[in-house]
Amino acid sequence: MLHDSATLALGSSLLVNAPLSILGQQQDQKSRVVLIRDKALLDEAGNLKKDTLSKMLDEAMVKLTQTSSPAEAWKKIIRSDDVVGIKSNHWRSLPTPPELENLIKQRVLGIGVKEADISINDRGVLNDPVFKRSTALINTRPMRTHAWSGLGSLLKNYIMFSPQPPSYHDDSCADLAKLWEFPEVKGKTRLNILVMITPLFHGIGSHHFSKEFTWPYQGLILGFDPVAVDSVGMRILQAKRKEFFKEDRPLNPPAKHIELADTRHHLGNANLSRIDLVKAGWSDSTLI
């Protein structure tokens, strides 16, 4: 079965003349996902060290694209004449770190994309002139539990491309994968980065955030297949919940939109047996 997200990523790579094998996935192949961690990413006060994050991003990109340098890696997914929308997440309690947003922007600038052709946005993507004419998207957000969809995931991060986000809330957001068929999105996503620096593994109420339910995992998960990346992140959060609560405590509600993105919408691979997970860096308590 040809999974659409894989196809999209491949399509993107073809645009920049990269061989199919670079992206590590094609029809009937596994989705390549890179999990990278560094135990020194956060200092003792919990502050993010930008230099460490920069090294992690570069190493993960090299491993994901199976190239020999970060510059080569970025050139495999973005062309200098691309118009790039960086779809971020600005949830007040756990946003995509601005340091990561800026690093992505710097890498895109580094391959020759004009500054005027790059935008970072979350809730305003539909009215953002750069996003409106974008040819490439980079999707990034932290993973967290969510009161209705189970998880705030990469798949869910595109809900802001819908003029009616609540219309995707039926059955606890089961069909979020449909968002990826929107013309503003379809075929454009070149990279997904799930931020796992201090993931939120449990939440109380609809938007309450407590540091008690985060932990310094200090990781990033990168991939071309958003379903596969989300699936890996979800398993890590589930494992953390089991460790914390000392019993199986399923996500409430379950994040079924991830599984259904595979089985119902054929957007990518959720099953671990279909994911080629590459781990790099700090290996203690990886939870997967």
Add this chain to the structure above:
Amino acid sequence: MDTHEKISLMEDFLPDTILGWSTNKTTPLLSHSDLYGYMDGGAELYISYGFRAALSRTYLKESQPEILVEVYDLIESRNAFGVFSQSRESENVNLGQGAFSLPGAIFFWKDHYYISLSSWESTQESMQCLHALGDYIDKKITSKGIIPDVVKLLPQQGLVPFGYMYFHHYIWLNSYYFISHDNLLLIDDNTHALVARYDVQGNRHYLLLIQYDNGQTAAKAFVTFQKAFFPEGLTDHCTIRDDNTWMATAVTDRHIAAVFHGNTQQSVSDLLSRVLHSCQTISLK
């Protein structure tokens, strides 16, 4: 009383200033659309529990974290209790009809109101303010609600303290243990449902108990449940599942009870018997 009057009433629950904190921004939420716009994800939680209106207010004090107070009018006290049952890990504060506090937040319910008090960061002063706000609101809401009768049917022996949740939207079926993505059991606003955690000789068991408004719906739900979970039938109300855990279930006049994740047939059978005994002997409205 219309929605605007409801908002006015909720405004009266909140002080303008308290312990040096002053009102910063007050946001009335009069519709589902308002709630979606206000809440960065998660509005459906309240909508699944009958959301009618809410009032949000932030308080500021120099050198202190912002405090956010939200009062939700959920129409019926069962809804306020239900949202609270989702939130609480214990009941460790004496506020309203049940309250739970953790660093940076207090949640409580009273009558048909659910109240969330939180601060971005937790300081000693901000926690004192959260408690003071809770006391203020608690005193202002003079009416009391009723915990749904179905809760009385839960066997107490082995029940994990505060380890149960009330709901009437099927999404919450999987709160403790994954049962189904689908609404096999026909849970809706006319039902009262509970999931509960039990400790049976060191083994976690999960109880699902649903009270229907009539026996016909209960019977119909049990048929769809059977097709999905035990198409080949039950032996003494029990079956062993693919993961080698035991399950026991039965339908009575208006109730479906099911016990999951048992390590032995005897353990699930015993818990089922106890809840069925409650159903038969405790008179409900």
